Amino acid sequence: MARKVQHSLLTKAKTNKKDEFYTQLIDIESELKHYKNHFKDKVVYCNCDDPRVSNFFNYFSANFKNLGLKKLITACYKKQEIDLFKNKKTENGFFIEYEGEKEEKNIANTDEIDIIQFKGDGDFRSTESIELLKKSDIVVTNPPFSLFREYVAQLIKYDKQFLIIGNINAITYKEIFKLIKENKAWLGINLGRGISGFIVPEHYELYGTEARIDSAGNRIVSPNNCLWLTNLDTSKRHEDIILSKTYYGNESEYPKYDNYDGINVNKTKDIPMDYKGFMGVPITFLHKFNPEQFEIIKFRKGNDEKDLSINGKCPYFRILIKNKRLQIGNTKQRNLPC
Numbered sequence: 001m002a003r004k005v006q007h008s009l010l011t012k013a014k015t016n017k018k019d020e021f022y023t024q025l026i027d028i029e030s031e032l033k034h035y036k037n038h039f040k041d042k043v044v045y046c047n048c049d050d051p052r053v054s055n056f057f058n059y060f061s062a063n064f065k066n067l068g069l070k071k072l073i074t075a076c077y078k079k080q081e082i083d084l085f086k087n088k089k090t091e092n093g094f095f096i097e098y099e100g101e102k103e104e105k106n107i108a109n110t111d112e113i114d115i116i117q118f119k120g121d122g123d124f125r126s127t128e129s130i131e132l133l134k135k136s137d138i139v140v141t142n143p144p145f146s147l148f149r150e151y152v153a154q155l156i157k158y159d160k161q162f163l164i165i166g167n168i169n170a171i172t173y174k175e176i177f178k179l180i181k182e183n184k185a186w187l188g189i190n191l192g193r194g195i196s197g198f199i200v201p202e203h204y205e206l207y208g209t210e211a212r213i214d215s216a217g218n219r220i221v222s223p224n225n226c227l228w229l230t231n232l233d234t235s236k237r238h239e240d241i242i243l244s245k246t247y248y249g250n251e252s253e254y255p256k257y258d259n260y261d262g263i264n265v266n267k268t269k270d271i272p273m274d275y276k277g278f279m280g281v282p283i284t285f286l287h288k289f290n291p292e293q294f295e296i297i298k299f300r301k302g303n304d305e306k307d308l309s310i311n312g313k314c315p316y317f318r319i320l321i322k323n324k325r326l327q328i329g330n331t332k333q334r335n336l337p338c
Contacts, residue, residue, distance in 0.1 A: 021198035023142045023165060024220070025055040027190070031228050032059060034189050035163065038138065038232050040068035045136035047124045048143050050076040051096050051113070056141055064100045072098040073132055077122045093122015095132065124151065133158055138232070140164070142198075149175050152229070156184070163188065163230040165195070170229065171283050172299075172317055180286060181296045186237055188228025191287045197222035227287075240293045240325075247272035254279075258309045259302030262320055276326045280308055280318035294321045 044060055051057040051074040060072045075095035096113050118128045124143070133139070133154070142165040143151040153175065155162045168191070170176050179185040197210065197220040206212075210222035247254055247263070254263040254272065262278030265271050268285045278297060289296075297320040300307055307314040 020201050020204060021142060021145070021221075022053070022200070023055055024196060024199060024218075025058060027195050027197075028055055028059045030194070031163070031188055031190050032140075034234050034236070035230075035232050036067060038161070041070050042137040043071045043073065043135060044069060045133060045139050046072070046074045046141045047129055047133065047139060048077065048141045049074045051098075057098075060140075061098055064098070069100070073136060074098070075118075075122050075124075075129055075132060077124070091121075093118040093120065093126075093129075095122065124154065130154075130158075133160065137161060138163070149173055152176060152179070152185075161231055163228060163232055165226055166229050168192065168225045168227050168283075170227070171286060174299075176229070177299050180289075181299075183291050185229055185231050186289065186291075187287050188230045189234065189236060191227045191284075193222075193224050195224075195226045195228075196220075198226075238290055238292060240290055241268065241271065241288050243271055243273035245270050245272045247275040255310050257302060258312065259304045259306060260308055260320065261303075264308075264310055264315060264318065266315070271323075273323075274326070276323065278320050278322055280315070280320050283317050283319060285319055285321070293323070293325055295324050296321055 046054060046056045046060070049056050054074060057072070057074045060067070060069065064072065073095060076093050078091040078093045094115050094117050096115055098113060118126070120126050120128060122129060124133075137160070139155060139160050139162040145167050148166050148170050151164070152162075155164075156179065171180070171187075176185070180187075197212075199218045200206075200221050202219065204219065204221070206219055206221060208222060208224075210220075210224070212220050212222075214220055250272075253270075254265060254275075256263055257280065260278065260280075262280055263275065265279050265281045268281060268288055271279060271281060271285075299319055300317050302308050308318050308320075
């Protein structure tokens, strides 16, 4: 007889799959090279990483001296299950503390590093993991996508610097958008196709045209819908978006919203250089957002708190912004980086 499976179990299985994305070293190197000046004398905590297989551990241990790190802590979550025969929990999480090699080595040997067992499962929300978080300066990892809101909230609560990977849709979470609006977090350098793909377990279905098995036998999925979220500053986020379009004389290309005094802009490159009022732009605008050039007003909603609409139809999520460079008596657009 076929066994009925509860909906909650199916949902949990689906969630677990989404959380089994492991970051490739090439993507870590591509992003981290822009933040080298932030790591000198700092304690880095990778709290969602098994050091035996984590490319975050590989990157930081290999570049320990080059970055001038003080310490690297890497912690691993282990699901605790009851052994029906022995009636006890079978696994605990663990962590390692790495302070560099005494001898010259290119890569740290995890077999020579003491593994410290957690009393519990090592979940990032556990008391033991939080104690390690308090001792750290910067958190760098690929956290569970299904717990992204909670994960970021913890980083903010403990006032930590961070560089983490998430789904692009995280921008639309009110908790994350609020941080971006208040200039407490922003998008990193790479986004979408700029993140080449994730290593997934053998049971994970390979999907999409870019799914592949690499030369090392790793199964790679390229969802092309992820981003880096950070509060580490880079020079890129202080570069003005180059504007070449004009509103006046091309008004028909910028329809006004039904429920908000502003115009709709379909692409970031089409933001007009001469419009002083409110503009609704795509969420991908945030990848080029310079807080010195634009002000973020609000997300998605009009004055009636319904989705922004044009002739009764709602474009995909829009962010309402205003050009800070266009002040009264100064309509000259600055097109050079700050």
